[in-house]
Amino acid sequence: MKAAIITIGNEILSGMTLDTNAAYLSQELGKIGIEVVLKISVGDRPADIGQAFKQALAGTDIVLCTGGLGPTSDDITKRVAVKFFKAKLKLDKGTLEHIHSRFAKRGIEMPACNRGQAMVPNKTEVLFNPEGTAPGLLFKKAKKILVLMPGVPREMKAIFAGSLKERLTALSKGMDIRVVTLRTTGIAESAVSEKLSGFEKELAKGALAYLPTHLGVDLRLTISGKNLSVIDNKLNDLSEKITGVLGHVIYGKDDQTMEEVVGRLLKEKKLTLTTAESCSGGLIADRITNISGSSDYYLGSAIAYSNILKEKMLGVKSQTLRLHGAVSKETAIEMANGVRGRLGSDLGLAITGIAGPGGGTDKKPVGLIFMAVAGPKGTVVEERRFLGQRRHIKESAAQAALNMLRLYLLK
Amino acid sequence: MKAAIITIGNEILSGMTLDTNAAYLSQELGKIGIEVVLKISVGDRPADIGQAFKQALAGTDIVLCTGGLGPTSDDITKRVAVKFFKAKLKLDKGTLEHIHSRFAKRGIEMPACNRGQAMVPNKTEVLFNPEGTAPGLLFKKAKKILVLMPGVPREMKAIFAGSLKERLTALSKGMDIRVVTLRTTGIAESAVSEKLSGFEKELAKGALAYLPTHLGVDLRLTISGKNLSVIDNKLNDLSEKITGVLGHVIYGKDDQTMEEVVGRLLKEKKLTLTTAESCSGGLIADRITNISGSSDYYLGSAIAYSNILKEKMLGVKSQTLRLHGAVSKETAIEMANGVRGRLGSDLGLAITGIAGPGGGTDKKPVGLIFMAVAGPKGTVVEERRFLGQRRHIKESAAQAALNMLRLYLLK
Known part of the structure; x- marks a missing residue:
């Protein structure tokens, strides 16, 4: 089975809007x-949309289009499709009721x-849209x-996951593919x-992809073939070997986030958490x-x-702030102990640093971060340095702090 | 001047990674x-990359490629380009020093x-990468x-903005385009x-695009032509007319965010702010x-x-929580007054609600939010309901609360 994806809208073509839909659909298919063998982006012009329909249907079995179904005058996709398939519009009562109830x-x-939006072509099936007013x-x-x-x-995702995916799955008879992502930070x-240099030969060609972001490096293993249990065994074997070499730098699998992993650990250990944030700002x-x-x-x-709130809310000593500064090991430790003690939790996680672009000095540059965890196993503190813009530093720091808490919980 | 964009990497082709680069470059160009007349995505295979180079160079003046320059064995773009242009690799000392200093x-x-990564082809110019180790x-x-x-x-953005944009601007002799986005919520x-139905005729064809998200509807006005001052006048005129009709539902222009607008207002009025968050969680x-x-x-x-921390940190009365619940007008008001009074700011912004998916009842469904602002002009409170998933409700609620503060400051 081969598919094409068409994204419609001047905002996609000009780059004003990100084509997240095509990526999501490629992945799900x-x-x-x-x-997916063809991706086309066209603007809001009837002739171009019609041409895209024609081209995509000629070369593939399934064509998924997104965009141009809104209530305003620049939304013309349905009009073009009705003409293309020589259909007629009729009122769909179920859809009209759904739209009414959303506004109500x-x-x-x-x-x-x-x-x-409740007018649908007579030759189509209506796919329920639980998240909006335009049905598929x-x-x-x-x-x-x-x-x-x-x-x-x-x-689009609600429609795909709600009804379309199941229909297309039944149609498909393609090869099986298994993907596992090991997330490191x-x-x-x-x-x-x-x-991993020792494994390069063992890894089938193209089976391992490095996907680095500032939050960590994801390792994506892909194995395909006809026999599902063979694929699964290969993947488990490789996945275990890599985990054996990398150990605790792997924090999760697939779509697991750090906050999910940390949450699961806290739940398992029946521990409560409070946090004290400065530079990461919430x-x-x-x-x-x-x-x-x-x-x-x-x-x-x-x-x-x-600084006033560091004293007022967390009980950081004014002497500590004066002697060592707000961005220091000492302040981070007092913040972690303060939040744990004052707000009454088993664990306290604290972070203080300089997100920039202002506020840096030679001794304490932008990107300098101190993080501390206070808990039943004592208080630990760590210093880290990150490069980049303000948002980037906030994100890197938050990830590192959550990871520090994870490692504390694993000890 | 016409351009092509090539994105390289199996993760783009399969939809595993979003093609944000192509969108950014389309927009900047x-x-x-x-x-931009051509967009190609290819995987990590030498023949496909070479073919994409050939095809793109045949039809356009400028080809911008992203991807495949990392330090690992699946990064092959440079190797293919060296072969394609019959170049040779040599060590670039400046780049090596830069890489060393980043690690240091x-x-x-x-x-x-x-x-x-410091080995560069002899027939190229090196474009400095302030954010990473692989130069352009x-x-x-x-x-x-x-x-x-x-x-x-x-x-990629740091390289484009840092040196490439200026070079390409000099090359370009195309038409002028002006875009203004009016942001509503x-x-x-x-x-x-x-x-805006009265304006439909006045708006040049395709000049107004509606870009709705759950945070609001952006209105993008685009005017192009040969004479820049004519374009600017048209755009200003339209922009003013639309602003006249829509008034305060427009919170900003272009890339302005709500937090930027609120920050500017607070600065202008020399007022300080504290916040008390429950459902929006930071x-x-x-x-x-x-x-x-x-x-x-x-x-x-x-x-x-x-709830304990609502009492401990904000002084919400246990009676209020018992009688009206944590998600109520009364609690929101006490949270706003509490945070303002206890933490000592001119203004207090508070929010409480049910982000879901659990915790909803018939009377208080998932998505129900109360927000309050306390300040020199008294305390105001508002009830809102949002639909959708947990993250979606958090984002909608945060936007609405910041907007409520904006309107309070404008009063």
């Missing part, structure tokens, strides 16, 4: 054995132009399938590569609370951005 | 009058394989230009569209502290995730 839930009257539309023509979906990623790409708390159920182990945080 | 700053020994490489051949850049977006796309603090210099007006936050 790959998982169910459907190979928010306590807003439905604007008149949203009614047009599935056209069939001579064993080929063309699907229109809204361009809003959340809505606190180690450079080149250092991982050197540690990003650690934000990440921890992205995990549903985090209220079981996470009590809260003192974001002590100013 | 558009700004300097260079039109982090207190790490340079791994041996990074030395390869500019090849020239018969008035055409091909540029290799690393695939890490931050590094708290209003549905369809409602904006209805308010996201508001994180956004505020993304602004460099935010320590001038932002003192910190109490992330009172648990």
